[in-house]
Amino acid sequence: MNQNAQRIVNNPKFQELVAKRSAFAWTLSIAMLVIYFGFILLVAFGKQFLGTPIGSGVTTWGIPIGVFTIVSAFILTGIYVHRANGEFDEMNRQILEESK
């Protein structure tokens, strides 16, 4: 390992960045998995519920739930990019700066 890399490992900020970013990425991944496989399990086991009309119309609960799953994918990526490209990249920049 070269000198810069050695300095990075020894920098407590690096440990902090990795811990924070990994925890964040895994939390969001699990959120996506829960939402999606929740939807799939509803499709497999909860057809009745998904097919129940909301109020007196013909629109069923399945429609907003399906659309929510799609929109949640976009929102989760937005949340991650916002924090990673701001807070985490700033920490990363400092770490690289200090390793020189």
Add this chain to the structure above:
Amino acid sequence: MRAIHTRIAAVTAAATGAALLLPTGAMADAIGGSVQKQATNWSAILMFLAFVLFTLGITYWAARRTKSAKDFYAAGGGITGFQNGLAIAGDYMSAASFLGIAGLVYASGFDGLIYSVGWLVGWPIVLFLIAERLRNLGKYTFADVASYRFQQTPIRTLSACGSLATVTFYLIAQMVGAGKLIQLLFGLDYLVAVILVGVLMIGYVTFGGMLATTWVQIIKAVMLLSGASFMAFMILAKFGFSPEAMFKAAVDIHPKGLAIMSPGTLVSDPISAISLGMALMFGTAGLPHILMRFFTVSDAKEARKSVFYATGFIGYFYILTFIIGFGAILMILAPDANGAYPFLTAGPAAGAKAAITAIIGGTNMAAIHTAHAVGGDLFYGFISAVAFATILAVVAGLTLAGASAVSHDLYASVFAKGRANEADEIRVSKITTVVIGIVSIILGVAFENQNVAFMVGLAFVIAASANFPILLMSMFWGKMTTRGAVMGGALGLISAIVLLVLGPTVWKAVLGNPAAIFPYDNPGFFTIPLAFAGIWFFSITDNSEQAQKERRAFEAQYIRSQTGLGAEGASAH
């Protein structure tokens, strides 16, 4: 048992149907059976010619700027996050997802949404776990990352096999789909259509490399998104922008009535449902032509932005296809102002509802007929041209990924042991592109009358079972060794192919055996965990000198993957 099998067969058939323009039971569609050649559609042909001329112009421009290997494989690394997001969307939204999902919604309503969701949810996973590490570690192909600290020859060879298998199955499905679709839309011969697609894709990729491919994908994405937005707008406008009013009208006219508003028979048993979900979600994260796109941006920041924009565009597009599918029910199954049914082979008997299957050209034509109904002849021509452009953009991306696996992984790293010069490597890549083009024309012709529905499913399962586990574990698990990666990856690859062949789609439907040996159409539920288990087991039991060295090399790789220290930058020009 029999009933279950039939149901499962319906699931995968419909799943792949959406992916592939496939044919099952009631859904007689473009890829499935014989297609009648339609009258030559001049407005569509003229608009498509304009697209071809414009993209060839771009290819000429790109060719003059494509000099180094980095230009050829990665467009010099100078694509912005927003542009790359559009290009990813253009690479991913196939004609199958546009026409197939709209057709599925037209035929079964809510079920179409199940597939749209599955096709989208892999993207956040790509972002959270893969994109930035991939960008920080790799250069041109995902095998750069998978083999980063390991022995090059075995891992590159295996990754190249995984890439080529994925690309080939995907390409066959696209070529056959393209041939049938173009026959329907433009009234051209199947053979002419397949050759046209093959020749254009060779042209884009050999001369313009990644830069031309990227712009073809961006233009296609913009055309597809604007065309679909216009259609959805026109449909909703008829109902005062009230989805409830639109659903109500569709329920009144559809032969299945209220059933189109809830999940049907497409996904019925939990193993099939989860298996399909796993293959779609993790397959997305293992598609070589998609992973390759992350090397076209300058750094991890832009790579993240690409996925954000791509997820937005793709998600928006799937919501549009859902509206378009409902629009199709209303435009096709209801009489027009003159009381006629212009898009059905026969109108309903007095007092009866129109039959879904009476649609001219099969359910995959639902979106196209709807375009005709909402926008007249000119818009119909535009949407037909968009469908063709869509196929071209997807096959160009696939071809480039296949050519890179051969030239960068097999030729430069395995055969020449990293001593090949750039000019030779690019030459090999261009030759491979021509070979892949010719082979896919031949395969397209050979499979003309075959049911190729299962092939997109196969591509996703292979990507999820071989490429994805090696890639993910190589980035996250420091104890992995070359032996573990090769054994686990090979187990995933082989088990995916074997179980797919033994399953109902191939063993029963294609080979004509009375019953399938393996009961599920989608083996992802078994093969993906098998690959991970193989990687784990053959790594922890590996105590060789080489394995120790590879484990010690993880920390340096880890630092680079996290911080981008030493990562490939954008080229100067």
